[in-house]
Amino acid sequence: MNLREKEVSDSISVSSELIMPNDTNPLGNLMGGNLMRWMDIIGGICAGKHCEANVVTASVDHVTFSSPIFLGDVITLEAKVTRAFNTSVEVYVEVNACGTDGFNHRKTNHAYLTFVALHKETMKPKQVPKLKPISEQELAMYESAPRRRELRLILAGRMEAKNATLIKDYFKRL
Amino acid sequence: MNLREKEVSDSISVSSELIMPNDTNPLGNLMGGNLMRWMDIIGGICAGKHCEANVVTASVDHVTFSSPIFLGDVITLEAKVTRAFNTSVEVYVEVNACGTDGFNHRKTNHAYLTFVALHKETMKPKQVPKLKPISEQELAMYESAPRRRELRLILAGRMEAKNATLIKDYFKRL
């Protein structure tokens, strides 16, 4: 069993996509669902590398589409593990876009996804290596992960809101 | 301008998909991102009908993938408007799956998506018809919509958590 602690840089994964006609809606904007499909794939590639295993998507958190992406634009998706739990990992995926000519660069979206690692034969969840955050940003994401996890469990109906200690504290303190 | 109040049944939209090889990961499960792509498409079809306009996805709320869907399974996605705001609508999409033979029927996922209606020429947001909920379930979803909207605004960084009256009340009361 692999119990080696791993760093974010060990599994960081990047993908660039050129927006083609079938990716866009009749207004010429990239359809949100296509972007989410790409976020899921790059997130899964990243999670697979960290977990050293096959992974399946367990959840995708809230995604906002505020900045339109157009036909012919190039998007770059970057995925990095923010925290490893027992048999799952949380992955942060950020999307940046620019024109074919490299100009008009802007961040367009981000999301947190979670993936569960599975044993290939038994298809049972499998323990995953711990994550060792290094940079300040990595640490911040690492430390806020349990709160995002609580919200996820409430939204999935797997935790009662009254037991969500971290979130309750967060809102009560405001 | 169309100011007619509309009902959920005026725009309810259904789609069935057969899970094909390219939709699955190497373990033979439907990839989460592909499901989200279909949820976005059927949600957009539903929103377009309610708004009588072109729409773009504004956000997709948290989605949980707890029940695997396999190659050859048939999924049915049902989308219905839960509430209309000024220039946007919230749409609830529910996914049910069964085998090719129609057995092993189970609910697998659901999500709330929001869509903004746009004028075709100006590409500016466009006022949308109000929704008139009828059934008890429709009313419940209608009434909880503003709270989901607050959470969405916080998660999108467009509202400070301290101003989220509905959510703060909800957690403080627990």
Add this chain to the structure above:
Amino acid sequence: MNLREKEVSDSISVSSELIMPNDTNPLGNLMGGNLMRWMDIIGGICAGKHCEANVVTASVDHVTFSSPIFLGDVITLEAKVTRAFNTSVEVYVEVNACGTDGFNHRKTNHAYLTFVALHKETMKPKQVPKLKPISEQELAMYESAPRRRELRLILAGRMEAKNATLIKDYFKRL
């Protein structure tokens, strides 16, 4: 073995599709072959549910394309079993189209398809449940099915025209 008589509503299947760029020809019309591909898929989903088995397409009857469908249109395909034979079923698929905004609704196409049910292991044809038509329209389709079947057998070269009693009677009576 399942010998339970089933109703049309037990297997009725619906799918909505948004017409995307790659679905259209250079004139911007949905290509006929793409529509037939979708008709086959939804027909097969419906047949699988009725037969409680894997099915393969045995034939697709004549399809007319008289009303163009455009990029950005939404089509809704509805499939229902019209009659069950020994190891096969006839399925009626109807296609309706409208614009993104839900307007300009019109029926565009229909076709009768037949599917054979197969045992998953032996790949041999498998007996299918009988169909019990309820509504007047269901009864009419049920009763005209044998005549369509005769035409199908002639066109497939599996029945000599002189033995096509039902069709011969039909034309002689005119």
Add this chain to the structure above:
Amino acid sequence: MNLREKEVSDSISVSSELIMPNDTNPLGNLMGGNLMRWMDIIGGICAGKHCEANVVTASVDHVTFSSPIFLGDVITLEAKVTRAFNTSVEVYVEVNACGTDGFNHRKTNHAYLTFVALHKETMKPKQVPKLKPISEQELAMYESAPRRRELRLILAGRMEAKNATLIKDYFKRL
């Protein structure tokens, strides 16, 4: 305007396709609808060459799927014009299949499709060159075309069966 008589060989069109995973159903057979999509494309390429114009599919006649085609098989579709009418043509498409290794060659399907030629700007039907059949097989198909056309018009609900002189004669003589 082009009124030159053309031969079958002027527009004969051939295409080979390798059957890939997404083309097959969960039993590993090519799905009928995918085959019809390819038949439509090669038929349209052939019709476009004969008509020297953009064309749209007007109808696809009955197709039988009696011989399964498997993953990894290679199919060859051949399309040839059988008769030109005023603004439309009838095209015969034949499908042959074999294994990757070129063995197990067999004819699997055929269909008659009709296409209408359109002026690119006005989108109105456009007169098409006449066809001059040469071989015996070309002549036989040329001469039986009006009868197929009558059947097509009846099935499309554009001719009453009682007015279908050619078909009535055909069946009365049996």
Add this chain to the structure above:
Amino acid sequence: MNLREKEVSDSISVSSELIMPNDTNPLGNLMGGNLMRWMDIIGGICAGKHCEANVVTASVDHVTFSSPIFLGDVITLEAKVTRAFNTSVEVYVEVNACGTDGFNHRKTNHAYLTFVALHKETMKPKQVPKLKPISEQELAMYESAPRRRELRLILAGRMEAKNATLIKDYFKRL
């Protein structure tokens, strides 16, 4: 084992493709990579027929894209074996394009590809039938094949340039 000598016409393979929106770049030109994908598929179909075996691509030689191909154009790819080596073949693929209306016909590209034949079970290279060139053009391609092979081996880093007798002679003679 099959040691029968085969002719070019035994495995010549043709495919026609209609250029669709997703095949083109934002300028409306067919993307080079899509064309290479089609060249590889038709080359592989041809090689499989000659070798009577499954084949995998071993190399694709230099391809030039000098003449743009547009949305709605029809391209025809023709593949023929130029020479069989021990367990591999060289295939020549030529691409011709024309408009939807069959006009503006021009040769656009060509390439030499090599394929290795594999035993289906062992996945080991498998001996292939010899090629017997007939026409003058077939002979010319057959005879220049070893020189192209030398260049290929140098470019793949599998032969030192100083040992490339045929190429060195060719250039020294200039």
Add this chain to the structure above:
Amino acid sequence: MNLREKEVSDSISVSSELIMPNDTNPLGNLMGGNLMRWMDIIGGICAGKHCEANVVTASVDHVTFSSPIFLGDVITLEAKVTRAFNTSVEVYVEVNACGTDGFNHRKTNHAYLTFVALHKETMKPKQVPKLKPISEQELAMYESAPRRRELRLILAGRMEAKNATLIKDYFKRL
């Protein structure tokens, strides 16, 4: 006009792809043509960024497929400009593969592609920024580019072999 000298790092582009069923041949290997399609896309993204313009593929040099890539593998394509000419650039694309679990990492392929920059309106070739190589590897690729260009021109039939000074010298010296 942009005459600023740019560095390799200004346009380096990376993409990761998960090998899905439709990307593989019946033996389960990634098809060569699909890999070339991805190499072309990432090469074009890189060239577009360097040239600050729309680009079209002018040529793809010899590609060798010596190491099979399997279903479920993850490949990473990295593209960097090696030299800018007057209105075109040469781009080096390298492909590395590993399993879903991140192990079995190996370099599988590389190729040199050239792209021409075009004015968006006139579609005429457009001058491109010069490249300033920094590292030793960048310098080596920069300096060997003219020789690769000569070979390209010969293979495209646009230079007579006898005028290929750099290549002739190279072979004569051996």
